[in-house]
Amino acid sequence: MSAHDQAAIDASPRLSKLEAAWVIARRDFVAVLFSRAFLFFLIGPLFPVLVGGLAGSIGGQVSRQAVTIEVGLAMSAEDNAAIIGASDRLRPQLGGAIPALREVTEAQVDPNFDAQAFMEERRGNYAAIVTGSLAAPEVVGTEPHVNRWKGPVELMAADAMAASPLAFPSSRTTTVASSAASERTNRIRTAQAAQMVMFLLTMLLAGMVLSNLAEEKGNKVIEILAAAIPMDSVFMGKLFAMLGVSFVGIAVWGTLGWGFWAIAEDAIVTVTQTNFRELPGPAVGWGMFLFLGVLYFSMAYLLLGALFLTIGAMASTVREVQTMSMPVTMMQLMVFFLAAYTITQPGSALEMGAIAFPLSSPFAMLARAALEETLWIHIGALAWQVLWVGLLVKGGSLLFRKKVMKSGSAGTKKKRGWSFRRNSSEMEPAE
Structure with missing residues (x-):
């Protein structure tokens, strides 16, 4: 770096909250993405899927060959x-x-x-x-x-x-492409499948936020970050870094799934006896449904991740973090059941409650996108979820700063004298 560039950096004001959040997000994203643990994390879910597919195929074959009752x-x-x-x-x-x-x-x-x-x-x-x-x-x-x-x-x-066998009249049949009942049934199936996929991805990937925070709490890196920049920025940066890593994981799994489907499509269709080329379409159309699916997955991930970060703020040890996260995981499972139950009760008070409750709102709204064509309500739901992400991040950061600064002594006070510089991810002593 030239002397002129160094002088320009030294003369720059300190990072804003958004810039600090970007620095944290970039730092965590790169650190996680190029770690060996992330490679094993990507490979890990493929084995249960492979085993489940083989077990289902073998079980179906045995069932078909079973002796007829x-x-x-x-x-x-x-x-x-x-x-x-x-x-x-x-x-x-x-x-x-x-x-x-x-x-x-x-x-x-x-x-x-x-x-x-x-x-x-x-x-x-x-x-x-x-x-x-x-x-x-x-x-x-x-x-x-x-x-x-x-x-x-x-x-x-x-x-x-009978003296003469029963005579059945020969009937004529006329088929139609779809009906109101079949269309609604297909859309309900699409809503259920979308909710299930989003829930599994959220629960599988949100744990990275908790493990990352627990690791940095153990080696005291988080305390240095808390003393250097606003804790809101640390939390927000970590959330979006892990969200970016999650999209990388989904892209890898999606690519592998697409490749497997391209190779074995005919065999899969033959085994399941289902025409996957004619999937039941959602009410808003596949393009908008997939777009809303990405947004609602992001919201579900950020909400659960912010809750995990809040748990990390209250816990003092790694074991305590893991213990406290279990009730949240069970609660998220109940939230998913609530959202799934409301699929068949559109417009009811129970569905409105599921939409209003932050953790179930993304799941309930994704189902509504499959069942109803109205789009404006999704804007309000997304704004409501963004508000709750901000509130959870703010609450978690306040708890974390209180715990960290309260537990520190002279050593912690020294760490307050560190700060991030603009256009740099490094820290320097404050004057």
Whole structure:
């Protein structure tokens, strides 16, 4: 650095709050982003996702290959044949309402066959057993299965006894692209999925704020920062630095997810039997919904992060910080449940309460963006959330400064004599 530049820096006034916050944000962002711990943090969530995907695929395959639950027939050979024929005739119209039927071998060789005792011995794979005759069939099984199969058994018996098989008229069908009911159902699903993704990302990434603060409290760096610049700037800088790091993490995970989808799209669609190319669209449109999703994720992250910083202000040890953060984590889980519950109650007092409560407001408003087209309300909600971020940061910084300055002695007073210079992230002794 030239003598002229050094003289210009020395002649510059001290940093403002915004400039100090930018210095802290830049410092924390670079320090975290290029650390080995962040690399392992990025890799860490990929293993549960991979294991979960494999487990889901294997579980689905096992479920599809499981033995079909059957209804046993323990009537006479003629009645069994008649009711099986009736099931074949009715299945094209009624589909899954007609059970898979199989004759119980034990009933054919034992004239004193007891269906109730047979079921209580849990032999075979029968959900229920039909005994008696076509005129008076008896369904033996547990109450849920009896209630499920009683009607179809009676229908098959009636068809089997009829002089001529039941004749079903041939109906015409006309399909439409969507309806009001299907559109609302799809939007509710979109709202639920968006809330879940935002909640998981917030809880996964917000912990970095707490760990960063706990680390700097342990090595006394935070006390030097508190003595050098306004604590509001320290808190705000840390929050936005961790938010920036979170977006980097989301971008990396999103890129990997997109690459995996591009490679295995056909296989995924085949396995899930869902057309992912026609995702249910939100009311405000996908472009605006994604934009609002970024804003509401930022607000949710900043609100929870500011709360974590406030906890750090009240705690005196790293263990105490971790202990005090657990109730906040549980509270955030309850807040998420509240916002998810209000999806089906738009305009109710409960939804208004979820929108007004700062921690649940981003989740409730993201759901509203999926369900309603109105945009102006999001401006007010975002302004309300920004206000609460400022209040939490201010409250946390006041608590932290009080704790730090109160716990310090002569050594702390010396640290007050340090200050940041404009256009520099270094500290110099104050005159």
